[in-house]
Amino acid sequence: xxxxxxxxxxxxxxxxxxxxxxxxxxxxxxxxxxxxxxxxxxxxxxxxxxxxxxxxxxxxxxxxxxxxxxxxxxxxxxxxxxxxxxxxxxxxxxxxxxxxxxxxxxxxxxxxxxxxxxxxxxxxxx
Numbered sequence: 001x002x003x004x005x006x007x008x009x010x011x012x013x014x015x016x017x018x019x020x021x022x023x024x025x026x027x028x029x030x031x032x033x034x035x036x037x038x039x040x041x042x043x044x045x046x047x048x049x050x051x052x053x054x055x056x057x058x059x060x061x062x063x064x065x066x067x068x069x070x071x072x073x074x075x076x077x078x079x080x081x082x083x084x085x086x087x088x089x090x091x092x093x094x095x096x097x098x099x100x101x102x103x104x105x106x107x108x109x110x111x112x113x114x115x116x117x118x119x120x121x122x123x124x125x126x
């Protein structure tokens with residue numbers, strides 16, 4: 001599900017760039033974006049001095065970027081498609097592939113696949 005975030009600094013992040021968003025819950029339970037880091041260029045757009053403790057981060061890909069001048073200053077609105085970290089997704093995909101390969105092997109054996117062991121020959125009576 002796409003997420004729209006607003007940060008009160010000019011942050012011209014191009015379409016398709018991966019970004020890391022650091023945010024924290026304020027006293028009213030609303031999410032407040034503290035910083036956006038463009039992972040392609042390593043540029044960090046931050047409101048305030050530090051991110052601080054208690055911040056959560058997530059990674060996504062920029063779908064749209066709008067920079068507008070408002071009464072209180074420049075505001076950047078980003079539409080981001082959240083994605084999980086690459087290594088965790090790869091590990092999950094590999095585990096799924098291993099499970100699928102195991103299931104296919106057992107089905108092949110059950111239906112007479114290539115790895116089937118020959119049945120023992122019955123004893124011959126003369």
